[in-house]
Amino acid sequence: MTRLSRARIDALQAHLLSPEWRAPEIGIVHLGIGNFHRAHQALYTEEAMLARGGDWGICGVTLQGDVTKRNALMAQDGLYSVVERGPDGVRVTVARALCEVLAMPADRASLFELLANARVRIVSLTVTEKGYCRDAKTGDADFSNEGVIRDLAQPEEPSTVPGILTTALKARLDANVSPFTVLSCDNLSHNGAALKQVVVSYAARLDKELAAWIYAEVSFPSTMVDRIVPATTDADREAARDALGFIDEAPVPCEPFRQWVIEDRFPAGRPAWEVAGAQLVEEVGPFEIAKLRMLNATHSTLAYLSMLAGFETISDAIGHAPLRQLIHAMMTEEIAPTLNVPASFNLLAYRDALLERYANPALKHRCAQIAMDGSQKMPPRILSTIDARLRSGEPFERLALGVAAWFLFLRGTAEDGTRYAVSDPYAEQLTQLASSAQDAEHLVDAMLGVPDVFPASLAASSALRDALVRAACSLERGTRGAIEGYA
Structure with a gap:
């Protein structure tokens, strides 16, 4: 041909x-x-x-x-x-x-x-x-x-x-x-x-x-x-x-x-x-932040939870009802309140459009692709949102679950024992830290000690540490059970 x-x-x-x-x-x-x-x-x-x-x-x-x-x-x-x-x-x-x-x-x-x-x-x-x-x-x-x-x-x-x-x-x-x-x-x-x-x-x-x-x-x-x-x-x-x-x-x-x-x-x-x-x-900032937090943060959360739980694509993941419910609640209750967008930008309609896009079965967007370079993506996508929630004194449990899922993902092994490669500029350092941690608390403390990912203000937050430990403990008991518990 x-x-x-x-x-x-x-x-x-x-x-x-x-x-x-x-x-x-x-x-x-x-x-x-x-x-x-x-x-x-x-x-x-x-x-x-x-x-x-x-x-x-x-x-x-x-x-x-x-x-x-x-x-x-x-x-x-x-x-x-x-x-x-x-x-x-x-x-x-x-x-x-x-x-x-x-x-x-x-x-x-x-x-x-x-x-x-x-x-x-x-x-x-x-x-x-x-x-x-x-x-x-x-x-x-x-x-x-x-x-x-x-x-x-x-x-x-x-x-x-x-x-x-x-x-x-x-x-x-x-x-x-x-x-x-x-x-x-x-x-x-x-x-x-x-x-x-x-x-x-x-x-x-x-x-x-x-x-x-x-x-x-x-x-x-x-x-x-x-x-x-x-x-x-x-x-x-x-x-x-x-x-x-x-x-x-x-x-x-x-x-x-x-x-x-x-x-x-x-x-x-x-x-x-x-x-x-x-x-x-004139100013792209409000649109950019909405996309980073609503789309990119939930995309990363889906990817890391899926790599642990065994969902291959985003449409597979969002087709799991408890995971869809978790992402819907994350956008509605934890992310949307942090955004200051023009009145013409309907955040709830944007949320619904994102969920519809994720469910597109024809796209076959692999979770492994989205999971790459987490050390670069985590700060602008999820940590910035957590920081906003901390400053307003509001809960961020589902966001913390996404971060904790990344921590466990860095061990390079899915829940069923499947091995996968971790692609990240700091892969050697991060995988070593994640794999050598004895339990959830040691894992969280080790990761919070990586200054290239966690700024000092977040690393020192006892509220963030506590939420991450809870999430990591829940995930270690079983990813799908954690998803249902946080949905």
């Missing part, structure tokens, strides 16, 4: 967003060309160009040193299919906004040549929390990070996000070219401001005048993104092949729902994303 390619576009008309297409020049460079970007921002951008035009073609960049994804996508001329799985069936769309894919470090010279070009007006990112090389305690770049140390020693050959952005912005300043806008699309609290602090602090180690220029002249708008995008499986490749009649080595599965809230600060211009349904706002 023939491979997907632009030469075959006439045979794909039924799967295109529009039969019309003017090949754009590259105006956006995206760092971290994973599934999420291709199912989310890339589609918004293609729809914006179809509606309003503009040269906003995308160059995607892989940062992991692996050329496999680059080669797969470029063998298809940047084309790939989006396999949208909903309760009513599967819809397959071929996306065209991706014009080029580069891989670091192999394509470093090509990347920096492109970043220096004035036609590139936005550099966007989906690199996950750990990709920012950020010191969680200070908010600055993590100057103990091996990649950051290497980049500072060899600033002309950077490999980290702060190194790449700083070197590219310096080149534009030296050439008297206006800076690009830096657009974070990761699930990181106040992601634009957080990235700005990382980049400015990194740049200051090299050139304080450059750092001052970045601080004053470069725009870092914050965003809130939402779409459930699982890892690609053979079933997704088969669905794309059957629908298209062509082989696609890089399809992206996703749910029908999507959301993008963006602070409208783009001095060099932007695509007309609003015509594709994005919300352009």
